Amino acid sequence: MIKSDVKNLKLAADGKKRIEWAESQMDVLRLIKKRFAKEKPLKGIKLAACLHVTAETANLMITLKEGGADVSLCASNPLSTQDDVAASLVADYGIPTFAIRGEDRKSYYRHLNDVLDFHPHITTDDGADLVTLLHTERKSQLKEVIGSAEETTTGVIRLKAMLKEGALKIPVMAVNDSDTKHMFDNRYGTGQSTIDGIIRATNVLLAGKKFVVAGFGWCGRGLASRARGLGAQVIVTEINPVKALEAVMEGFEVMPMDEACKIADIICTATGNKDVLTLKHFKLLKEGAIISNTGHFNVELDYAGLIKAGKSVRVLRNNLEEVILGNKKIYVLGEGRLINLAAAEGHPASVMDMSFANQALAAEFFVKNRVKLEVKVYTIPEDMDQNIAKLKLDSLKIGIDVLTPAQKKYLDSWQEGT
């Protein structure tokens, strides 16, 4: 009997089909799974993951298990769990899973602890939750940990802050910093799935709308590009002058949020910071404005403050709440949580393919290098990163050029030329 806490094991059949469909889009991970099944590089390793519990994550778990690991999984976000997938992981794949869509804060933390109860050698995080728990309430387990892999930009920022302060006690791998992760997942995955989430929640036409994107990082630029691609007039807010200038050069309008919020039809935050939209901004919104977040947990927009200030609140559709603030109606999506997970299905499988290829290889890297690892923030070696991209191109049947020896020499040489 497998330990687990999922909504309903009877959902497993649907979850299995969902996992198989995702697998059909995850060519790189499938190749790694095949190799892992043969080589068993993770034999004897216990691995606990705190990730969005989706069909794509399921394929990562299955891959790691094929590699010989004992794996367990909990949710990194209470709203993103696909209950049928969680059920199938338990029922069909024998993987201890602890996640129920919409679970409350208490269950959420209990589930974090559930996977740490397995005493993992490797942890995998989407926002540094397991690492945080290991460094606060469960310090005694730190010595058992070989390393921890982190999936997100904001998680990596947090880990680096810990390292800087001397608080970090274990080696970590910034999976997010692989080119094949952040340049694809954050840009193309978040771009499309955020649009998807907003449309599923509202069914509004984006063409002609003033769409404000807060933050022009990888996520923000992906979102800005897709919103424009659907006909919106996109406005960008930033705090970094170089990124702001890039946005200008890409043809976007740039202005401070205090101005942008006055003319926005739709706002979506993607900054990785908190308090990007606060009561000050809500008061400036136009009648009918829609606000949402795709960046970081639910701290980017002050949902609690909005609800408290509203005269009345009602749920019009799934993930769409109408709030009467003063004498205007404004609409908030998914309670301010990541809208691509709350209202849509998160990143498409083909983009998670590369992110999770990095995760699988990160686990292998930790095991292979376990004796020499230092307490620092590692990144995936460049040749592994390039190789993931090459496998993806191969799966798309796309060929590229190869440098001739003469060209290699030319690039390396400073004497030839002009």
Added chain:
Amino acid sequence: MIKSDVKNLKLAADGKKRIEWAESQMDVLRLIKKRFAKEKPLKGIKLAACLHVTAETANLMITLKEGGADVSLCASNPLSTQDDVAASLVADYGIPTFAIRGEDRKSYYRHLNDVLDFHPHITTDDGADLVTLLHTERKSQLKEVIGSAEETTTGVIRLKAMLKEGALKIPVMAVNDSDTKHMFDNRYGTGQSTIDGIIRATNVLLAGKKFVVAGFGWCGRGLASRARGLGAQVIVTEINPVKALEAVMEGFEVMPMDEACKIADIICTATGNKDVLTLKHFKLLKEGAIISNTGHFNVELDYAGLIKAGKSVRVLRNNLEEVILGNKKIYVLGEGRLINLAAAEGHPASVMDMSFANQALAAEFFVKNRVKLEVKVYTIPEDMDQNIAKLKLDSLKIGIDVLTPAQKKYLDSWQEGT
């Protein structure tokens, strides 16, 4: 007690919220509703509509009723009905409605007859179904009909064919031919909602995919533009050389379907014709190709032929079927029916706003001009059309320029100039 055939009247509360949310996006129709409520231009008129039974259509029905008409509604497509909206129309708005999502062919036709049983003076069609029934099985009612309004391109083509053959017996209004209808609804509405339907059915990443759009009419170019906007590499097929050349100049690749189907990751038909994708093409598809239709009923792709030829078929997700054909897997969406209705919610409310403003004004036009109407295909007068656009701009708070008298004179004059 209102006559009706809906799934479950208990769904009405959800439907009402959905109708209200749509109404918040339909500014032009709301203005017309206000005027209709005061002027009652449709007093004494019975109006039967065969349209997609969605929240937007509900707002049209309510507007027509406010105008004084006795209205009834059935579905123009078995897969697009929103059961909660149908329930609310009956329970909250007292409108006889006959539509159940997923109804079979027999129920579908019974519902068409149900609304004609009211002996309408005006009919409204989305594909000429009521008009066809009136001209075949229910000829005796033709004399009771003042006029019929048609929503779609393909319906209008059919009505013109009837007129040409001398088969048409009643005045019709080609609502589709209004600029504020086909230039917006077909292009921006179909563009976004088709993408939405494909993503909801599959959750595939569009970026980098070879996406084939069959047909570069208003629907096709909307879809091509949005697919490109989401990062797909778009290929267009056409039968009209001028449209094909436009597609080329817009930077799309153009080729015959026999070639396009060999390299497609995703195909979506939008031609208004039948047999665009047949068994010949299915055999040429790549492993993993996804096929879908957003054009006209389910005749554009030969779904029945595909299912028959397939070794096995299974439903992986809602609206996503895997068919094993020879030794490859291909995927078909929504059984070949309009994917934006089958898997998503049809056109967004703000674009239906203008289409249905045209419908409401068409009904008024029929009544006002009833004594002088001829058996022909009418279009909305240009000033009504321009006025709808002006109302929409006003609702967006967008100002435009006005010709000065000197500029008007300049445009009208041939003596001034050079």
Added chain:
Amino acid sequence: MIKSDVKNLKLAADGKKRIEWAESQMDVLRLIKKRFAKEKPLKGIKLAACLHVTAETANLMITLKEGGADVSLCASNPLSTQDDVAASLVADYGIPTFAIRGEDRKSYYRHLNDVLDFHPHITTDDGADLVTLLHTERKSQLKEVIGSAEETTTGVIRLKAMLKEGALKIPVMAVNDSDTKHMFDNRYGTGQSTIDGIIRATNVLLAGKKFVVAGFGWCGRGLASRARGLGAQVIVTEINPVKALEAVMEGFEVMPMDEACKIADIICTATGNKDVLTLKHFKLLKEGAIISNTGHFNVELDYAGLIKAGKSVRVLRNNLEEVILGNKKIYVLGEGRLINLAAAEGHPASVMDMSFANQALAAEFFVKNRVKLEVKVYTIPEDMDQNIAKLKLDSLKIGIDVLTPAQKKYLDSWQEGT
């Protein structure tokens, strides 16, 4: 000895190479030239053309001559003449040509009269100049004229105004109204060549600039699309609500010129009307704003009024004047004349290919139908129009689909279906 008035016959060698280069891009016209050379459909016809004297026009003249016509040519715009091409037409091709780049108003009108002195049977206009002269100062020649072909939108508007007033006395052909003309030449030709003209005149970076396009007709939307394609933030002004709304849905910002001119970095007019930018607007411009016109002669922006109001004016580069107005500098391009002709080379040859294929076929149409022509505004028959597009696709080696008999029947039928 050929009658002519060109700058310098010694430029002919350069002009000939330019004509040959253009010919290499004009596949459709080349096919027509071959047929004309064999069939001589214009034998015995005198044809006078008033067009931009460019390498592309040269190829039209040569084609018409190959068809058997006696042709003569003058300039429709004093700033667009390519002097080397004019020289080559005279020296290498024996075509009487009257055009000198930068000629004054007096020479301009003398040249119009020069070509009419040949007593043409057919005239070809780019802005209705020859037609106007024939209907005012040279009425006695009207009876000699079989028909006149018009190239531009504004010319056609003028001819229709003449027809409406009963002032038109000869059959005219609105070449501009062919799909293969206005949908390509006005949109893609003007789009690219206007951008080209602005960059050659200024070398400013378009990325990040606020670029205002006045008018969202075929020219304006081509320009707006290309300006956005180069990274500008495009703002559109319009007088037609439907077009304004289309611009909004395409993601452009729309506002009245009174507001747009305050924030513009660059303005380009493309309306076909006069007084689009007047002193009122110049006073509202930002320091450093650049203004230009690509629409209609030099009446769209009040260049004379600007120069008069300016404290000082100096030419900084070819086609770039700095005007000190009040205490700010503003820049005007090409003296307010069509910037794509003044500063660049007009439409690229491959787009003029189709426009001039229409012109060549218009001349043939006049001759073939001379006995039955009425005084009205003709358009190119649709099958000729479609055929030009087909020839162009063939030259690009692009295949398209063909309707099957069953599909044709389906489209024509109203009984099949649903």
Added chain:
Amino acid sequence: MIKSDVKNLKLAADGKKRIEWAESQMDVLRLIKKRFAKEKPLKGIKLAACLHVTAETANLMITLKEGGADVSLCASNPLSTQDDVAASLVADYGIPTFAIRGEDRKSYYRHLNDVLDFHPHITTDDGADLVTLLHTERKSQLKEVIGSAEETTTGVIRLKAMLKEGALKIPVMAVNDSDTKHMFDNRYGTGQSTIDGIIRATNVLLAGKKFVVAGFGWCGRGLASRARGLGAQVIVTEINPVKALEAVMEGFEVMPMDEACKIADIICTATGNKDVLTLKHFKLLKEGAIISNTGHFNVELDYAGLIKAGKSVRVLRNNLEEVILGNKKIYVLGEGRLINLAAAEGHPASVMDMSFANQALAAEFFVKNRVKLEVKVYTIPEDMDQNIAKLKLDSLKIGIDVLTPAQKKYLDSWQEGT
């Protein structure tokens, strides 16, 4: 009397206006010039620059001179010199300048030596030419040099190769590596100016053309984006899998050059390597194909090999040569040299503004830190880089957001959150 070698000093008046026009677009450099004029940070310093001799470079030279330096200038490319600007630098600004457009190899090298004859303390390169000369023929001067700044990607690659081999003997500054340089100049500057060069050389319509971009670095992606923006169907070739995959995700077609060259209408290389297009490829080109280079000197396409293999060659227009190869015509632009410099005017002033702001600050950095500089490749400190972007935004009157103390703390903290 100033030492110099320019084409004609009488061109100075035109050059001066050109320099002033450029200055009007260079807001950041102007602010630095003002400060330099007051602070004189380069007093007593001799600075030799080998850069494209354009109006923008003139503004850099003037700025450095205002800062107190004795400056001299030669050309880094024989085809890019603006002779009127060179004349004005000598006549109006008293700056020794050695550059004549179209100069032969011998003059080119003499001019390099001319500026080194001034025994500079600081050198500035665009392709490492002065540094190479200092490390080969003029080693005795190395000890006089404080540091050398390098403008280009390929120059930096060469300098790093020298450093790796131990061949580098002086501190160098990779100006190219500033965000405000390579992210703007290489992307937006090269993107627009390359398109500009190709159109000026050919006047071909880009809409509908198959446009192959070799290399998807900063230059290549700028070019690809602009070519698409003008309606071309863009194909990318790459040697790096990650970049190739990015191109795919952006919707470009990716394939090896061996395939791309067979279907290309236009090819432009932007790789920084040699032999990207060789005789092997030329033989595969279609009739009428156009080939060009915007990457690195004239080694990217084997111009000499092409000319040698051609049956005949003739110049059709400036920078456009027709080569008969076998039985087909192909066209090569600007003799394979950088087409944005050969046929257009190089980067627009507003983008060079930031690049040259970096150059000016690099010179100041060398002087300020002269005592502690090591032999290595420096980059501009991040705060200087950010500040340049901030100044640019200010000049555009664009505001951005500022982190609140709470937000700063949140980003720095690992304890808050979730």
